[in-house]
Amino acid sequence: MRILDIYINGFGKFHGRNLTFSNGLNIVYGKNEAGKSTIHTFIRGMLFGIERQRGRASRNDLYTKFEPWENSGTYEGQIRLEHKEHIYRIERTFQKNKKEFKIVDETAGREIEPTKAFLDDLLSGLSETTYINTVSISQLKSATDEGMVSELKNYIANLNNTGSLALNVTKATTFLKSQKKELESQMVPEAARTYTSLLSEIRNTEKEISSPEFENQINEFQKLREDVKTSLEEHQKEKEELIKKVARGKQVLSSNQFTDQDSINTYTQKAQDNFDDYTNAKEVSSKKPRKVFSVLSLILATALLCGVGGLYYLGESNYFTANYGLDLLFLMSIFMGAAIIFYLIGLLLFLKLKQSQKDMEMSAKVLQxxxxxxxxSGDISTEAMRAFQSRMAEFTRLCSAVIKSEAAVIQKQTELTELQQKQENCGSTIEKQQKSQWELERKLEHLSSCKTQAEGLKHILEENDRIREEVSAIDLALETMTNLSSSIRDSFGLYLNRAASDLIKGITGGIYTSMSVDENLNVFLNTKTKLVPLEQVSSGTMDQVYLALRLAAATLIQEGEERMPMIFDDSFVLYDDDRLRTALKWLINAYSDQIIIFTCHQREAQLLTANLIPYHLIEI
Incomplete structure (x- = not known):
């Protein structure tokens, strides 16, 4: 596969930029900050895509780093490739909210479904990781210190042991162990116990809030209180009417000098007694015999007194003394006593008659x-007494009505007291209900909090299970890596060492003929006379060894007849002119497919021109 051209329509500093590549060797020249690494990353993004990371990782990921400087709404481009005599155009939009990926077969004139099988064939079986670790080579990290030696040892050990450029056995083991430790530190051992406790708390709280105590009856009691209030007002009005009625009745009674039924009865009895006295006195006064007898008694008493005077005048010659021999004094005593008696009787009868008349007048006056x-009307008669008694009966009924009204007032007051107590009870119950509802709300909030915590703990428990699974997977991976390491070393590692040895001989100009690695992963470069430890060679030689390993790995890993272009991004900055000349000649012979070299120097083009090596120059 080879790259024909690219079109950048929004990527980093570039917008609307087109570059064309040819077969064989391509030199892309540009000064520092001209955008070489941007184009390099663009090619990678067009082949494998660019995903935006999440969280803090998104601040420095490739997506953010190479967002368009201008017109950020356009973050896209195209790349045209030739593969197996077909020309394909890959179009990608990287914008997170409108990602697009399309492959068009320009030769066949149709769009291709970007299936994994097709992409594996197009990209020679390389994943993005293997691409980065083989054919896509950034500036080499060599330096005259132990860092490069350690890096090369890890790289060689990795290739030798696993055959995968995405793994470093030593680093992978350390990484997996650190990941295991980190995952175990993320586990929350108390989560299960706390979750069980929360579930118990949730059940208890739900049981509590389902009790009748927390049943919301505020509306019923508020309605009852309103009904009681209305009834209170009605009873109060009725009481006031009764009080007014009693007051009017008592006013009537009071205006007639009555206070109660006894006063009416006494008054009635007094009237009756006076009437009876009047009647009796009238009857007595109206009897003539009594008057006559009284007069006769007085006349007889007077006659007898006259007889006493006569006897005294006659002396012993009176009839009775003279004829019957009665003593004069005796006779005079008899006549005087009888006179006195008759006089007293007449006087008593007269006085009694006078008293009867007086009593009749007094009774009449009272009755009137x-x-x-x-x-x-003051007329005294039996009919008047009947009318009076009827009038008194009305007062009796009025007094009875007043008494009943007073009893009704007392009853109403009792009912009012009961209603007021009921109203107070309603208020107290409503207050209790409000407190219960507040307590219910508090319990519901607590229940919600417990459920939220439980839900959070549920996720934590799920996360714990996931972590346990990952820890188990890490343990299995460590065990698998240990078991497979030796067998892989005997397969891929053997071919890799052989291919790398052949390439090392060419890139070092025959100074070193091969490479070998002992059981302790110590790397040696072989000469015709001795083995040279990697630590003793120069940094430039280390770069050459690293490049040879990358090329060997790329050659071995890629599938099919066509291989991916070899891309270098300022990879030869530490090479001197002789070593660079040797490397370029060797590279053209060692890798016959397309090669793209990004450089900030003009010496690559100058050396190629001087040595009559054909190339295509692109300036940016």
Whole structure:
């Protein structure tokens, strides 16, 4: 496969830029900061895509680093490739909210489904990782210190042991162990116990809030309180009406000098007694025999007194003394006593008659006053007494009504007290209900919090399970790596060492003929006379060994007849002119497919021109 051209329509500093490549060797020249690494990364992105990382990793990932400087809404491009006599155009849009990926077979004139099988064939079976570690070579990291020696040893050991350029057995083992430790540190051992405790707390809280105590009856009690309030107002009005009725009744009674039923009864009895006295006195006064007898008694008493005077005048010559021999004094005593008796009888009868008349007048006066007050007329008669008694019966009924009204007032007051107590009970119950609802809300908040915590712990438990699975997978990976390491070394590693040895001989100009690695992963370069430890060679030679290993790995790993272009990004900055000349000649002979060299120096082009080596120059 070879790259024909690229079109950058928004990538880093480039917008609307087109570059064309030819077969064989391509030199892309540009000064520092001209955008060589941007074009290099663009090619990689067009082949494998660019995914934006999440979280903090997104701040410095490739997506963010190479977002367009201008017109950020256009983050896309095209690359045209030739593969197995077909020309393909890959179009990609990297924008996170409108990603697009399309492959067009220009030769066949149709769009190709970008299946994994097709992409594996197009990219010679390379993944992005193997691409980065083989045919895509950035500036070499060599330096005259132990760092490069360690890096080469790890790289060689990795290739020798695994045959995969994405893994470093030593680093991978260390990494997996550190990952295991990190994963174990992320586990929350107390999560299960806390989760169980929270579930128990949730069950208990749900049981509590389902009890009748927390049943919301505020509306019912508020309605009941309103009904009680209405009833209170009605009872209060009825009570006030009754009080007014009692007051009016008592006013009527009071205006008639009555206070209660006893006063009415006493008054009625008094009237009756006066009427009876009046009637009796009238009857007594109206009897003539009594008057006659009284007069006769007085007349007889007077006659007897006259007889006493006569006897005294006659002396012993009176009839009775003279004829019957009665003593004069005796006779005078008899006549005087009888006179006195008759006089007293007449006087008593007269006085009694006078008293009866007086009593009749007094009774009449009282009756007239009573009847005048209540009947409007002072006429004394049986009919008037009947009317008076009827009037008193009305007062009796009024007094009874007042008594009943007073009893009703007391009853209403009792009912009012009960209603007020009921109203207070409703208020107290509503207050309790409000407290219960507040407590219910608090418990619901607690329940929600517990459920939220439980849900969070559920995720933690799931995460714990996931971590345990990952830890188990890491343990299995470590065991698998240990078991397979030796067998892989005997297969791929043997071919890699052989291919790298052939390439080392060419790139070093025959100074070193081969490379060997002992059981302790110590690397030696072989000369015709001795083995030279890698630590003793120059940094330039280390670069050459590294390049030879990369090329050997690229040759062995790529599948099919066509191989990916070999891309170098300022990879020869530490080479001197002789070593660079040797490397370029060797590279053209060792890798017959397309080669693209990004450089900030003009000496590659000058050396190629001087040595009559054909190349295609692209200046940016």
């Amino acid at each position: 006053e009573i009847l005048s007050r209540h009947l409007g």
